[in-house]
Amino acid sequence: MERITVTINGNQYQALKGSTILKAAEANNIHIPTMCYEEGLSIPGCCRMCVVEVKGARKLLAACTTPVTEGMEIQTESDRVVEARKDILRLYLASHDLRCLTCERNGDCRLQDYCYRYKVEDTPYRGEQKKYPVDISNPFFFRDYSKCIMCGKCVRVCAEINGAYVYDFMEKGFDSKVTSAFDDPNQETACTFCGMCVQVCPVAALVEKSVMWAGRPWEMQKVKTTCPYCGVGCQLKLKVKDGRIIGVAKDKSGSNLGHLCVKGQFGWEYVHSPDRLTRPLLRKNGKLEPVSWEDAYNHIARRLSSIRDQYGGQALAGLSSAKCTNEENYLFQKFMRTLIHTNNVDHCARL
Amino acid sequence: MAGLATAFGSGAMTNSINQLLQTNVILLVGANTTEAHPVTGYRIKQAVKDGSRLIVVDPRKIELVRYADLWLRIRPGTNVALLNGLAHVIMRDDLWDKQFVAERSEGFEEWRQGLEQYTPEYVANICGIKPELIEEAAHLYAQAEKATTVYAMGITQHTSGTNNVFAIANLAMVTGQVGREGAGVAPLRGQNNVQGSCDMGALPNYYPSYRFVDDSAARQDLEKAWGVSPEAGAPGQPNGQGPAGLPVEPGLTVTEMMKAADRGEIKAMYIMGENPVLSDPDANHVIEALKKLDFLVVQDIFLTETAELADVVLPAASFAEKEGTFTNTERRIQRVRKALEPPGEAKPDWLILVELANHLGRPWHYPRGPEEIMEEIARVTPLYGGISYARLEETGIQWPCPTPDHPGTPWLHAEKFTRGKGRFHRVEHLPPAEEPDREYPLLLTTGRMLYHFHTGTMSRRSKRLEAIHDHELAMLNPDDASHYGICDGDTVQVESRRGKVKTKVQVTDHVPPGVLFMTFHFKETATNLLTNAAVDPICKIPELKACAVRVSKV
Ligand code: SF4
Ligand code: SF4
Ligand code: SF4
Numbered sequence: 001m002e003r004i005t006v007t008i009n010g011n012q013y014q015a016l017k018g019s020t021i022l023k024a025a026e027a028n029n030i031h032i033p034t035m036c037y038e039e040g041l042s043i044p045g046c047c048r049m050c051v052v053e054v055k056g057a058r059k060l061l062a063a064c065t066t067p068v069t070e071g072m073e074i075q076t077e078s079d080r081v082v083e084a085r086k087d088i089l090r091l092y093l094a095s096h097d098l099r100c101l102t103c104e105r106n107g108d109c110r111l112q113d114y115c116y117r118y119k120v121e122d123t124p125y126r127g128e129q130k131k132y133p134v135d136i137s138n139p140f141f142f143r144d145y146s147k148c149i150m151c152g153k154c155v156r157v158c159a160e161i162n163g164a165y166v167y168d169f170m171e172k173g174f175d176s177k178v179t180s181a182f183d184d185p186n187q188e189t190a191c192t193f194c195g196m197c198v199q200v201c202p203v204a205a206l207v208e209k210s211v212m213w214a215g216r217p218w219e220m221q222k223v224k225t226t227c228p229y230c231g232v233g234c235q236l237k238l239k240v241k242d243g244r245i246i247g248v249a250k251d252k253s254g255s256n257l258g259h260l261c262v263k264g265q266f267g268w269e270y271v272h273s274p275d276r277l278t279r280p281l282l283r284k285n286g287k288l289e290p291v292s293w294e295d296a297y298n299h300i301a302r303r304l305s306s307i308r309d310q311y312g313g314q315a316l317a318g319l320s321s322a323k324c325t326n327e328e329n330y331l332f333q334k335f336m337r338t339l340i341h342t343n344n345v346d347h348c349a350r351l
Numbered sequence: 352m353a354g355l356a357t358a359f360g361s362g363a364m365t366n367s368i369n370q371l372l373q374t375n376v377i378l379l380v381g382a383n384t385t386e387a388h389p390v391t392g393y394r395i396k397q398a399v400k401d402g403s404r405l406i407v408v409d410p411r412k413i414e415l416v417r418y419a420d421l422w423l424r425i426r427p428g429t430n431v432a433l434l435n436g437l438a439h440v441i442m443r444d445d446l447w448d449k450q451f452v453a454e455r456s457e458g459f460e461e462w463r464q465g466l467e468q469y470t471p472e473y474v475a476n477i478c479g480i481k482p483e484l485i486e487e488a489a490h491l492y493a494q495a496e497k498a499t500t501v502y503a504m505g506i507t508q509h510t511s512g513t514n515n516v517f518a519i520a521n522l523a524m525v526t527g528q529v530g531r532e533g534a535g536v537a538p539l540r541g542q543n544n545v546q547g548s549c550d551m552g553a554l555p556n557y558y559p560s561y562r563f564v565d566d567s568a569a570r571q572d573l574e575k576a577w578g579v580s581p582e583a584g585a586p587g588q589p590n591g592q593g594p595a596g597l598p599v600e601p602g603l604t605v606t607e608m609m610k611a612a613d614r615g616e617i618k619a620m621y622i623m624g625e626n627p628v629l630s631d632p633d634a635n636h637v638i639e640a641l642k643k644l645d646f647l648v649v650q651d652i653f654l655t656e657t658a659e660l661a662d663v664v665l666p667a668a669s670f671a672e673k674e675g676t677f678t679n680t681e682r683r684i685q686r687v688r689k690a691l692e693p694p695g696e697a698k699p700d701w702l703i704l705v706e707l708a709n710h711l712g713r714p715w716h717y718p719r720g721p722e723e724i725m726e727e728i729a730r731v732t733p734l735y736g737g738i739s740y741a742r743l744e745e746t747g748i749q750w751p752c753p754t755p756d757h758p759g760t761p762w763l764h765a766e767k768f769t770r771g772k773g774r775f776h777r778v779e780h781l782p783p784a785e786e787p788d789r790e791y792p793l794l795l796t797t798g799r800m801l802y803h804f805h806t807g808t809m810s811r812r813s814k815r816l817e818a819i820h821d822h823e824l825a826m827l828n829p830d831d832a833s834h835y836g837i838c839d840g841d842t843v844q845v846e847s848r849r850g851k852v853k854t855k856v857q858v859t860d861h862v863p864p865g866v867l868f869m870t871f872h873f874k875e876t877a878t879n880l881l882t883n884a885a886v887d888p889i890c891k892i893p894e895l896k897a898c899a900v901r902v903s904k905v
Pocket of ligand 1: 154158191192193198
């Protein structure tokens with residue numbers, strides 16, 4: 001890849017030829033704010049949040065769509081740029097439902113972050129507030145369009161990645177909004193509840209129900225792990241608070257690129273099911289009764305070794321599990337082969 | 352798995368999931384990707400939107416049919432005929448890759464002779480489709496710069512499953528559509544760690560890294576690594592005087608174990624994290640077999656239908672409560688991290704195994720836990736030789752990764768096949784083990800749906816998933832529905848020679864006439880009471896995809 005030299009905020013940097021100003025800046029750890037841009041989706045360049053000043057250009061240019069050229073001189077935080085961004089933020093605030101106190105995205109919201117960064121406390125445009133009913137009808141997430149900033153990321157991720165085409169820009173003018181056809185609840189659309197729209201929403205317009213009143217974003221621990229369902233092996237982050245999972249955040253390091261399906265995104269509740277086994281059980285007089293680990297181990301060791309010693313290892317068999325880890329599968333076959341002395345070990349992969 | 356392993360030397364997906372985005376033609380055979388492997392389904396749709404061509408071979412009108420250039424709605428169980436038909440056209444029209452065949456394959460001539468009778472007309476008749484479709488599909492696949500065949504259970508769960516896979520491998524070799532970035536063969540694994548279980552040797556005929564148990568060099572290596580005395584009389588050997596060393600005889604597969612248990616030859620079983628009562632074919636037979644055991648240990652996170660039959664039940668930790676790794680369908684080894692403590696006294700499976708081994712007199716000792724177990728795995732598993740937790744911290748690595756400085760392998764068989772030369776296998780179309788007849792006139796096929804998983808142990812205890820979909824909904828074609836007087840939403844009884852279940856019915860052209868589709872996610876409708884335990888003679892996958900049934904309204 002050919003490299004060129006650009007000047008950003010007075011310093012010279014190397015950039016890949018053909019990359020956008022936004023990518024070139026990011027690659028050099030210069031953060032340009034964005035609302036409608038999302039890596040991996042098409043780039044509408046509509047929010048204007050990422051505008052920058054380029055020497056020789058009359059207008060401010062959108063960093064997400066403008067390619068870098070050799071010798072380009074870019075200002076990402078000049079007075080003109082900052083004033084433009086402030087104005088965009090003031091327009092967002094004009095109709096936004098500003099009940100931040102109890103908002104689930106408080107502390108994890110792009111609108112808050114950028115207002116703070118550019119010291120925007122209020123808006124001179126304050127007009128009519130958008131007041132839409134909150135749709136809580138599906139089991140997985142709610143839709144609160146009084147908070148929507150119309151970035152369109154949900155529209156694009158649903159169309160371009162999932163292929164369900166649930167949302168679009170509807171109506172015109174003040175009433176314009178991003179929603180499903182006829183405002184239908186998701187369960188009456190082609191929605192497959194992958195939750196990817198929730199994951200890309202920069203504000204609290206789309207929020208997992210499970211995090212409601214469950215904790216503030218900064219109180220959650222995020223633990224990166226692998227989805228326990230199918231063989232695609234998507235990477236995700238479990239949101240954990242007080243020893244319980246309360247939701248799932250995206251992780252872009254794996255080949256799923258942050259994309260998930262409904263099972264990875266919303267299928268973790270079984271972990272906290274009241275049906276979980278919590279004690280070893282031993283059958284006594286036909287009934288399974290709780291016993292200590294020590295008793296369970298002793299009983300198993302006695303029975304397995306006596307059957308093995310009496311009939312030989314071929315009289316025993318073990319089923320390992322495609323749900324268990326590599327380490328566990330490894331130990332299981334080693335257990336059967338070295339302790340029980342049999343190759344009668346399999347798992348249900350064939351099924 | 353056996354099919355690809357025999358043809359190429361490795362049973363795994365040859366390429367990476369995201370290389371589907373670079374493929375010009377995707378041949379999707381018996382894989383309902385958007386339901387069973389949804390994120391891979393997204394990639395196929397993305398590829399099509401970017402201009403890739405898609406050929407769907409499936410009796411069902413799956414979602415991806417909407418994205419397909421060609422849809423070959425073949426009769427269930429006729430894949431081999433179709434794939435041979437494609438190869439026939441490719442040879443007839445001289446679209447094959449002569450250099451690839453000459454340099455990189457063997458068994459070609461014999462295979463070629465076997466194709467003679469599979470003319471488009473002959474195949475069209477077997478498969479119930481138009482001959483032109485076969486020609487078009489063959490041309491598209493063979494002439495693509497890069498083509499990838501994607502398949503899943505729809506291919507393997509037939510008595511002819513291994514033959515299906517051979518036929519797919521033949522097609523890839525004759526056209527040179529394998530061994531390059533974006534060109535290959537992609538078997539999609541059902542459960543999250545099927546690939547890893549196989550890699551780790553949780554198989555009756557393989558040690559870790561697919562070394563045969565009857566290969567004496569492999570056996571000696573592992574006897575040394577595992578500290579198994581080659582002397583008779585060491586612990587773990589019957590009566591203190593049984594055979595020395597590791598067992599030589601290959602073991603039994605799941606299906607064979609159940610039969611042996613039924614005959615009283617298997618006396619005890621140890622089952623970790625599986626629920627064969629619901630997942631195995633012919634459930635009644637499995638329950639009877641398990642009941643005959645002298646001793647059954649089940650280790651799981653729930654009291655499953657299988658655990659209910661056990662003498663001892665051990666409470667295990669879930670994926671969120673332990674450290675470890677899973678290997679995904681593209682051979683990528685990825686970390687599982689502990690986010691929570693297990694409930695009550697439950698323990699991770701690895702720890703239970705270690706402690707149980709200690710009680711049986713083996714001094715297994717892994718004070719640093721799974722990370723240390725992985726170090727041992729790396730020592731005895733050449734495919735994982737370069738794997739360590741430190742390297743997996745940021746992102747996973749695709750095996751083979753033989754050394755600590757090896758970057759991993761995004762696509763296999765690049766210079767040569769794992770087994771050296773790729774092997775052609777002559778395969779013939781065979782009818783399914785059980786075909787519909789007057790008594791049982793419908794063909795039942797089984798599969799998965801998006802919101803639930805496998806036997807439902809996990810997904811059905813996730814109340815939000817359950818709220819969206821909580822019962823079996825069998826699919827029946829409108830023609831059959833009107834013939835039997837069944838309406839959408841009716842409850843019916845489905846009966847096979849082995850058992851009967853009740854289910855609600857959806858009347859839809861998603862299935863062709865003569866075919867009934869059901870999942871096996873719902874224990875209230877235990878579909879595997881109906882299915883057939885007849886197994887593929889080579890890889891021993893039961894015939895879950897096709898059995899004869901009849902329906903009646905209740
Ligand atoms: S959950 Fe997924 S399918 Fe449903 S609207 Fe959001 S992105 Fe689209
Ligand atoms: S709902 Fe969220 S993602 Fe969608 S347009 Fe509104 S702010 Fe953007
Ligand atoms: S999120 Fe969905 S596609 Fe990804 S691994 Fe989990 S079940 Fe499979």
